[in-house]
Amino acid sequence: MAIIREIFLGFIKVHILHHASEGEVCGVEMMEELKRHGYAISPGTLYPTLHSLERQGYLQSSTRVVAGKRRRYYRATEKGRKALEEARTKIRELVEEVLE
Amino acid sequence: MAIIREIFLGFIKVHILHHASEGEVCGVEMMEELKRHGYAISPGTLYPTLHSLERQGYLQSSTRVVAGKRRRYYRATEKGRKALEEARTKIRELVEEVLE
């Protein structure tokens, strides 16, 4: 895989944790949000990622019906928010190292 | 894999590109440098990563003997520096989105 893609996939996961800790997000919304930020992620990558994050306890989901469609909404757990904070700390260090 | 690890692996790759574009780096030096920044990467991950980056044209290597040991030194190619610049742009956006 191209290195830029590998790097971006990590950034995408930070976005997921971020949005899921600010409010509820579902798969399609997340894909649109990421697209706005210039990231592409296919369903075949996003959904297994969400499942894995929930299985590991970073996210918690519940289903709801919106516009006649069943949607699974995710929000960050305490463990998820902690992981996000850890990522934020490292982003600050990364910025100092490679941007300034 | 834990999400923090997945995220950090991307950051590690940014570091590799960064250091290889500032000067020459070899495997052991890179491992020490990353350890200073609080990242752990084992040889079984680092070396295949370096090989892959070189195979894809982001890095270019040459071997040298230092203290009686054969070391392979890497530096970023033009393609590698471009990828780094792309990563930097996205890091700036990430900071705006999740840090402020």
Next chain:
DNA sequence: TTCCATGATATCGGAATTCGATATCGTATG
């Protein structure tokens, strides 16, 4: 009630990655 269109979510399978553990290899020294 039953069927259908819609679109969100779930799954599939091949290629590639991650990792610790271990092997390999080149050099300098005795």
Next chain:
DNA sequence: CATACGATATCGAATTCCGATATCATGGAA
């Protein structure tokens, strides 16, 4: 020449990425 040293290379099982496709629940039409 033989050996110790340590940097680099490789191994194999588990996991991830991805596009393509399947599945599934819902609301409305007939």
